[in-house]
Amino acid sequence: MYDYDLRALQLKEIDILQQVHDTCEKLGIEYFICFGTFIGAVRHKGFIPWDDDIDIAMTWENYDRFIKEAPAVLPDNLQIQHWRYEPECPNVFAKIRDKNSTFLHHEHIDLDICQGVFIDIFPITRVKEGMKYVKREKKRRYYFNLINECLDIAYVNHMNTAKKRFFGKIINAVFAHGPFKIRNRAKFIASEENRMRKLDAKGYPYTYYDNCWGPYSHYLERALYEYDGHMFWGPKDYDGVLKLHYGDYMKIPPPEKQRTHKPLYVDLTRCLTKDEIQQMIKSGEIEL
Numbered sequence: 001m002y003d004y005d006l007r008a009l010q011l012k013e014i015d016i017l018q019q020v021h022d023t024c025e026k027l028g029i030e031y032f033i034c035f036g037t038f039i040g041a042v043r044h045k046g047f048i049p050w051d052d053d054i055d056i057a058m059t060w061e062n063y064d065r066f067i068k069e070a071p072a073v074l075p076d077n078l079q080i081q082h083w084r085y086e087p088e089c090p091n092v093f094a095k096i097r098d099k100n101s102t103f104l105h106h107e108h109i110d111l112d113i114c115q116g117v118f119i120d121i122f123p124i125t126r127v128k129e130g131m132k133y134v135k136r137e138k139k140r141r142y143y144f145n146l147i148n149e150c151l152d153i154a155y156v157n158h159m160n161t162a163k164k165r166f167f168g169k170i171i172n173a174v175f176a177h178g179p180f181k182i183r184n185r186a187k188f189i190a191s192e193e194n195r196m197r198k199l200d201a202k203g204y205p206y207t208y209y210d211n212c213w214g215p216y217s218h219y220l221e222r223a224l225y226e227y228d229g230h231m232f233w234g235p236k237d238y239d240g241v242l243k244l245h246y247g248d249y250m251k252i253p254p255p256e257k258q259r260t261h262k263p264l265y266v267d268l269t270r271c272l273t274k275d276e277i278q279q280m281i282k283s284g285e286i287e288l
Helices: 006-027 035-044 060-072 131-150 153-157 162-177 185-200 238-246 274-283
Strands: 055-059 078-081 094-098 102-104 118-127 206-209 212-215 222-227 230-235 265-267
Touching: 006 060, 006 078, 006 094, 006 118, 006 230, 035 055, 035 222, 035 230, 035 238, 055 060, 060 078, 060 094, 060 118, 060 185, 118 131, 118 185, 131 153, 131 162, 131 185, 131 206, 153 162, 212 238, 230 238
Parallel strands: 055 118
Antiparallel strands: 078 094, 094 118, 102 265, 118 206, 206 212, 222 230
């Protein structure tokens, strides 16, 4: 596994989150720390020791406002990575990237995007209450994500089994080069985003986002949580949210389940361009 200074990376990400927090406070936009970031706040009062990313979530109303209004308020070193601003953006959610650093994923080596250290921002979509509706939405997003991710051959080549790589190459051939070729990725992602936004606008009482679900009421009340000496917003009912998603969230998982993003390359002092990345791969400075 590629070796890098994990604590230095964590501190860089905390600085990004602080700037996003300050921007949201200025604009009156609400956000919530979520996933492992929320567990870290409750269990460790900061980063989970082995974690290497930060995640936050917003309701669609706040998410849309942030995408539109935050660029004028964020400091110059930060940018929103979203299909509206970067045509080759590969995600159906937003990232905030630091333009003076690099956190390179294996699957992104061919993309002309900012590769800086980031935090993720997920929109929370309301769905009908009941697991059959959650499963239906989960299935729709699984197939969208599969096609979208397989548009990048680097992603396919990094799949962890020969079987997955085989089917990934078929999907890539069909949707990246073949009869169902997706010629405009930004429009493809925008269509899925608009579908989720229209679903949310129906005002259902349940939510689904990135494999997490629960009552929408979880995201109507907030509280501040300590996070490595900072204070960030999270759902007020932390026990209800974390038990629903993770069960015994206070239990430390065994080493084999302590997962990270496994970056291909990290540099906290400069942001590599696509051409620089390709040159460093050819020279062996970056090992695939």
